Amino acid sequence: MTLSEFQHLRRLLLIGLVAIAFLCLLFVRSAWTGDTHETIEAAGMGLIVVGIAGRLWCTLYIGGRKAAEIVDIGPYSVCRNPLYVFSSIAACGVGAQTGSVAVAAFFLLGCALAFQIVIRREEGFLAEAFGEAYRQYLGRVPRFWPNFRLYADSATITVTTSRVRRTLIDALPFFAAMPAFEAVEYLQGTGAIHVALRLY
Structure with missing residues (x-):
C-alpha cells in the first residue's frame, strides 16, 4: 500500500468513526445549562476555527510534498505532525458543540490517540523513503x-x-457540528430522542 492509498484509507476510517460517534451522542446530553452550556459551545467554535486555520497553515508548507521531500520549516519545524495536532483541536471543538467538557475532552484524546496509529505507519513509509x-x-x-x-x-x-x-473543503464539515448538535438538542428537548446519559 502506498502512502497516498494509506491516507485515503485513513480518511474513510475517520469518516466512519465520526458517524459512529455522532450516533452514540444522539442519546447523550450536556449536564451544563444556561450560560455555561453556551460558553462551552462558543469556545468549541473557536477551537474549530483554530483547527481549520492551523490545517490550512500546514498545507501551505506540505501540500503535495509529503512523499517527495522532508518538510522541516514552519509548523513542521516544531512538530512532525502538526496537521494531526490541529485536526485534534478541531475535533475537540466539535465535541464541545454538545455543551459538554467531557465530550470535548473525549474527542480530543480519542482523535489524538487514533492519529498515533496513523503516524507510526506513516513514519515507516517516510523512513524507508528518506533514510x-x-x-x-x-x-x-x-x-x-x-x-x-x-x-x-x-x-x-x-x-x-x-x-x-x-x-x-475537507475542513468545512467541522462547522456542520454546530447545527447538527443544535438539532439533536432540540429533538432531545421535545422527547423525540431519549437522553440516556448526561455529562459535564
Whole structure:
C-alpha cells in the first residue's frame, strides 16, 4: 500500500468513526445549562476555527510534498505532525458543540490517540523513503506535542493552491457540528430522542 492509498484509507476510517460517534451522542446530553452550556459551545467554535486555520497553515508548507521531500520549516519545524495536532483541536471543538467538557475532552484524546496509529505507519513509509535524513528529523523534532523553541522558517515557500483548496473543503464539515448538535438538542428537548446519559 502506498502512502497516498494509506491516507485515503485513513480518511474513510475517520469518516466512519465520526458517524459512529455522532450516533452514540444522539442519546447523550450536556449536564451544563444556561450560560455555561453556551460558553462551552462558543469556545468549541473557536477551537474549530483554530483547527481549520492551523490545517490550512500546514498545507501551505506540505501540500503535495509529503512523499517527495522532508518538510522541516514552519509548523513542521516544531512538530512532525502538526496537521494531526490541529485536526485534534478541531475535533475537540466539535465535541464541545454538545455543551459538554467531557465530550470535548473525549474527542480530543480519542482523535489524538487514533492519529498515533496513523503516524507510526506513516513514519515507516517516510523512513524507508528518506533514510538517514528522516531519522535525523525524527531525533530533532517531536512527534506530536509542539516545541515552539524549535521554530524555523523560510523567506519563501511554494504553495500548491489545489491542495489548500482541498484542505479547506475537507475542513468545512467541522462547522456542520454546530447545527447538527443544535438539532439533536432540540429533538432531545421535545422527547423525540431519549437522553440516556448526561455529562459535564
